[in-house]
Amino acid sequence: MDNLNNLIEGFGHILTPINLLYAFVGVTVGTAVGVLPGIGPAMTLALLLPITFGLDPTQAMILFCGVFYGGMYGGSTTSILLNTPGESSSVVTALEGNKMAKAGRAAQALATAAIGSFVAGTIATLLLAFVMPQVVAFAIKLGSPDYLAIIMLAFVGAAAVLGSSRIRGFASLLIGLAIGIVGIDRVTGQQRMTFDLPQLADGIDIVVVAVGLFAVGEALWVAAHLRRKAGSVIPVGKPWMGREDWRRSWKPWLRGTALGFPFGAIPAGGAEVPTFLSYVTERKLTKHPEEFGKGAIEGVAGPEAANNASAAGTLVPLLAIGLPTNATAAIMLSALQGWGLDPGPLLIEKQPVLVWTLVASLFVGNTMLLLLNLPLAPAWAKLLQIPRPYLYAGILFFAAMGAWTVNGQAFDLYLLLAIGLLGFAIRRFGFPVLPLIIGVILAPIAELHLRRSLQLSHGDLSGLVGGPVSWVCYAVIAVAILWPLIARLIRTAGGNGGPGSGPGQHTTISTEASA
Amino acid sequence: MTIVIGYIPTKQGEAALTAGIEQARAHGDRVLVVNMARDDKLVDAHRAPSSELDRLDRDLAESGVAHEVRRIEHGTDPAEALIDVAGEVDARLVVIGLRHRTAVGKLLLGSTAQRVLLDAPCPVLAVKPR
Numbered sequence: 001m002d003n004l005n006n007l008i009e010g011f012g013h014i015l016t017p018i019n020l021l022y023a024f025v026g027v028t029v030g031t032a033v034g035v036l037p038g039i040g041p042a043m044t045l046a047l048l049l050p051i052t053f054g055l056d057p058t059q060a061m062i063l064f065c066g067v068f069y070g071g072m073y074g075g076s077t078t079s080i081l082l083n084t085p086g087e088s089s090s091v092v093t094a095l096e097g098n099k100m101a102k103a104g105r106a107a108q109a110l111a112t113a114a115i116g117s118f119v120a121g122t123i124a125t126l127l128l129a130f131v132m133p134q135v136v137a138f139a140i141k142l143g144s145p146d147y148l149a150i151i152m153l154a155f156v157g158a159a160a161v162l163g164s165s166r167i168r169g170f171a172s173l174l175i176g177l178a179i180g181i182v183g184i185d186r187v188t189g190q191q192r193m194t195f196d197l198p199q200l201a202d203g204i205d206i207v208v209v210a211v212g213l214f215a216v217g218e219a220l221w222v223a224a225h226l227r228r229k230a231g232s233v234i235p236v237g238k239p240w241m242g243r244e245d246w247r248r249s250w251k252p253w254l255r256g257t258a259l260g261f262p263f264g265a266i267p268a269g270g271a272e273v274p275t276f277l278s279y280v281t282e283r284k285l286t287k288h289p290e291e292f293g294k295g296a297i298e299g300v301a302g303p304e305a306a307n308n309a310s311a312a313g314t315l316v317p318l319l320a321i322g323l324p325t326n327a328t329a330a331i332m333l334s335a336l337q338g339w340g341l342d343p344g345p346l347l348i349e350k351q352p353v354l355v356w357t358l359v360a361s362l363f364v365g366n367t368m369l370l371l372l373n374l375p376l377a378p379a380w381a382k383l384l385q386i387p388r389p390y391l392y393a394g395i396l397f398f399a400a401m402g403a404w405t406v407n408g409q410a411f412d413l414y415l416l417l418a419i420g421l422l423g424f425a426i427r428r429f430g431f432p433v434l435p436l437i438i439g440v441i442l443a444p445i446a447e448l449h450l451r452r453s454l455q456l457s458h459g460d461l462s463g464l465v466g467g468p469v470s471w472v473c474y475a476v477i478a479v480a481i482l483w484p485l486i487a488r489l490i491r492t493a494g495g496n497g498g499p500g501s502g503p504g505q506h507t508t509i510s511t512e513a514s515a
Numbered sequence: 516m517t518i519v520i521g522y523i524p525t526k527q528g529e530a531a532l533t534a535g536i537e538q539a540r541a542h543g544d545r546v547l548v549v550n551m552a553r554d555d556k557l558v559d560a561h562r563a564p565s566s567e568l569d570r571l572d573r574d575l576a577e578s579g580v581a582h583e584v585r586r587i588e589h590g591t592d593p594a595e596a597l598i599d600v601a602g603e604v605d606a607r608l609v610v611i612g613l614r615h616r617t618a619v620g621k622l623l624l625g626s627t628a629q630r631v632l633l634d635a636p637c638p639v640l641a642v643k644p645r
Contacts, residue, residue, distance in 0.1 A: 037557065082557060229588045230552040230559035384558040387591065 007129050010356030014364055019062060019357070023365045026063040030070015031372055034077070035380045036391070037084050038218055041071035042327040042437075046210035047395070049335060050402040057339045058354045062361040064335065065315070068328050069121060069362065072271070072308045073369045074380065076113035080106060080300070081234050081381050089271035089307035092279045096292065096299030101234055103295045110377045111239035112249045112297055113304040118370040119250075120257040120305035124312030125362045127261055132348070132359075135320035139345040144456070145466030147321075148449040149473035151442055154267035154323055156477045158435040162270065165430070172431040175422070176439020179204055186444075187451055199411040204419075206334040208403050209440050212416045213433060214327075215399035217423015219392045224424070236378040249301040252282050256305030263306075264313020270326045270434070271310040278302035312362065319355055321345060322445070327434050330441045516607035520548045521597045521631070522571070523561040526644040527612025532571075534642040535610035536580060544607060545581040549600050551593040552586070561593070594630035602636050610640045 013019065033044045044067050052060035075087030080097035093113065100109040142150075159169035182193045183203030194200040241249070256278040263274035282298040283289070292299060317323040322343030324330035336343045341351060348355045373380070403416040426433060450464075457463020465471065479486065520535035522528045532548065539546045548571060552562035563571075568584050575582040587596045601609050613628050621629070632639050 084557070228557075229554055230556045230562050232552075232562045232564040233558055233560050381558070385556055385560055387553065387555045388557070389555055389591075 003130055003133055006352065006356045007359060010353075010358075010360030011363075013058075013353060013357040014062070014360040019059060019361065020364065022059045022062045023066050023361050024368055026066020027070040027073075027365045027368045027372060028066075030067035031074040031369065031380060032070075032383060033067070034071035034074020034086050035383050036074075036386075037078055037082075037086050038222055039391070039395070040087050040214075040328075041068045042210075042331060043214035043218060043395075044071075045328055045331040045335070046207070046214045047398045047402055049207045049210065049331065049338070050405045052335065053338050057336070057341060057351075058357050060335065060339075061332070061354060061358050062365075064332050065358060065362055066365045068314075068332075069308070069311055069365050070369055071328075072121075072311050073114065073117050073373050075307070076117070076300075076304050077110060077373070077377050077380050078384065080109045080113065081236070082231055082384065087271075087307075089275055089310070090304075091272065092275040092303040093300055093307075095279065096296050099293070099295035100297065100300065101295075105295060105297075106234055107237045107239045108241050108245050108297060109295075109300050110236065111241045111374065112245060112301045114239065114370060114373040114377070115241070116249060116253040116256065116301045116305040117308040117373075118366055119253045120260060121308040121312060121366040121369075122363065123254075123257050124261045124264075124309035125359065125366065128312045128315055128362070129359050131265075132316050132320045132355075135316055136345045136348050139321045142321075142345075142469060143466050144449040144452040145464050146469040146473075148446060148453055148464065149466075149470035150267070150321065150323060151446045151449065153473040153477055154325065154438060154442065155435070155446075156480050157267040157325075158432075158438050160480050160483075162272070162432060162434060168429070168431045169435050172426060172433070173435035173439045175426075176436035177443045179209060179419075179436075180440040180443025181447065186448070197411075199407075199409060203444075204415060204440075205406045205412065206331075206338070206441060207406050208412050208415050209419055210331055210334070210437065211399045211402050212419025213423040213437060215395050216416060216420025217427060219396050219399075220420055220424040221427045222388060222392055224428075234381075236381065239374055239377050245297055248288075248297050251285075252278070252298045252302035253305040255281060255285075256302040257309040260306035260309030260311075261313040264310030264325065265316040267317070267323065267325050270314075271307040274306040274310050275303035278306040308366075315362075318343070319347060319358075322347070324438060324441065327437050330437050334441050516542075516544050517604045518544045518546050518608045518610060519597065519601045519604065519606040520546055521593070521609065521611040522548045522550050522563065523612070524563045524567055525561075525612070525614075527614050528563075529612075530642045530644040531610045531612035534640060535608075536575070536578065538608060538610065538640065539580050540578075542607075545583070546575065547600065547604055547606070548575075548582065548584045549597060550584075550586050551590075551596045552588050553591050553593070554589050555591050592627075594627045594634070597631055598634050598636065606637050608638050608640055609635050610642065613641045613643050 029044060030041060033039045045064055071087055072089060075085060075090035076093050078084055078086030079090040079094035080101050083094050083098035085091045085094050097109045155173055159173040160166045182200055184201055185192050191201060259278050260274040279299055279302060282302040283292050286296060286298050288296055314325050314329050317325055318329045318332060322333060324333045333343050400413060403412045406412055453463050518535050518539050520531055522532055535546055550563045552559040572584045590596050611628055611631055616626055628641060
């Protein structure tokens with residue numbers, strides 16, 4: 001009952017003109033960047049970071065979450081109309097959605113994506129409101145060793161479970177950790193990896209890293225691949241659904257929600273895995289198997305619901321324990337740190353207004369998104385006609401300005417360019433970005449918990465294994481790392497390779513998604 | 516001789532096509548229909564779908580005019596592409612469709628028609644849709 005009261009109070013706070021305006025701007029920008037391939041919520045949040053440090057944290061978080069939710073909506077439009085996913089979370093939508101568009105059913109595909117996203121977003125946000133306080137109640141008892149174990153789990157999950165190659169995942173993670181520990185050691189006051197440059201003594205600002213990786217890296221990548229044949233305009237009409245479409249869509253929406261929410265909440269879950277699982281489930285359960293591969297509406301409805309539900313799921317660990325599970329959440333976390341708020345179980349106690357207004361804003365934003373996307377999808381698709389040089393010139397301008405405003409020194413611009421080149425290189429060589437950004441942002445927190453645990457146990461390594469939580473985390477980590485070996489043993493021993501199929505499929509889908 | 520027609524799937528493009536074919540009939544010329552899509556856009560509204568180009572090809576074959584339909588998918592400037600083609604085939608005439616542009620619109624986005632009119636190596640016939 002307490003949660004409900006808090007939530008209603010949150011609605012009271014969100015329903016002010018200025019907060020509604022921030023939510024509206026957020027969802028509008030989010031939809032726009034979702035529609036544009038290559039430009040996602042993570043890049044947008046990185047570009048917005050320097051601007052929002054001057055804002056009220058509540059309003060800025062409303063803006064951020066609007067962008068995050070909006071990106072999930074917008075991505076489907078591009079997937080369906082262009083067969084190019086606007087976001088990695090919409091990769092699967094393209095499979096059936098584009099086939100539907102080619103068969104002249106673009107309107108129905110867009111409608112089921114938008115309405116499904118709304119249904120899933122609303123249910124999942126409600127779940128968020130009820131699950132998050134439970135997680136907080138649980139997390140508040142955790143000690144440093146447990147936190148360290150959970151962060152380690154997030155590291156390993158991001159590096160080993162997602163992505164095409166574990167080696168690349170771990171390499172990416174280590175680059176991130178290396179960037180993350182640059183600066184003065186907070187315990188001993190020593191300078192680490194500063195190369196005697198006074199500008200590095202405070203560490204590398206997260207704005208510079210995020211903007212360099214997402215904006216400059218992506219711009220360089222696009223510049224290297226600028227030439228690409230244009231597509232023709234696909235006539236859409238007004239999105240609508242017939243009775244048959246509704247009947248075939250509502251179950252996939254609910255199943256997609258059920259898959260998306262928990263996957264969003266676990267470390268390294270993200271939106272890619274549940275969308276793919278939802279697609280596989282729908283293909284298995286459908287009464288129209290002959291339509292799959294030719295434009296089955298279930299194949300759009302399920303994954304689109306799953307990616308919105310996972311967005312809400314992502315906010316559970318972020319708000320409850322300060323653990324980001326995807327790149328966008330990682331940047332939100334650094335924003336919270338930037339305002340001097342301490343993300344973690346105490347956040348909801350110290351900043352109840354922020355947290356509950358934010359949750360309420362998600363409901364409002366979700367409704368706005370339905371109204372923005374359902375009738376206006378053809379208008380959003382017009383964004384695809386903007387010549388890319390114009391777009392990326394704008395992005396680079398904002399990126400450079402953002403990096404400059406951090407400290408007002410030219411050194412940050414050189415650093416921005418260097419990190420941009422790094423961002424280009426990891427795209428070129430197929431390294432995943434997620435472990436890198438999570439490494440940068442969580443490195444100081446992980447180190448804090450590591451050293452605190454070791455201080456408590458006077459340097460004894462057994463102090464790192466605190467309680468049942470860390471036991472479970474380390475066990476899962478061990479399984480995740482040794483999985484190829486275990487899978488091989490199971491296959492040679494048992495022969496009926498049933499259990500091996502799950503993770504194998506994860507890898508195939510996230511390979512495409514990591515770009 | 517060859518008449519080069521700048522074609523886009525709009526009423527301006529259709530007007531240019533009609534006028535170009537009329538000219539070709541009257542003087543026994545060959546027509547070269549050019550459709551340009553910019554490669555720095557993800558979607559270009561001026562790109563004629565393949566089905567439409569095929570239909571064009573069939574219609575021209577039926578009408579008995581010697582013809583070629585060409586799609587250009589590289590580059591970012593339709594005016595330049597059209598002028599290059601005109602030079603390449605030593606065209607007698609370039610036919611384009613015109614639409615009204617405000618002074619501000621021209622300042623911001625430029626005008627393809629204006630550049631073709633000024634820079635083409637041969638006479639240009641600019642038509643307005645009726």
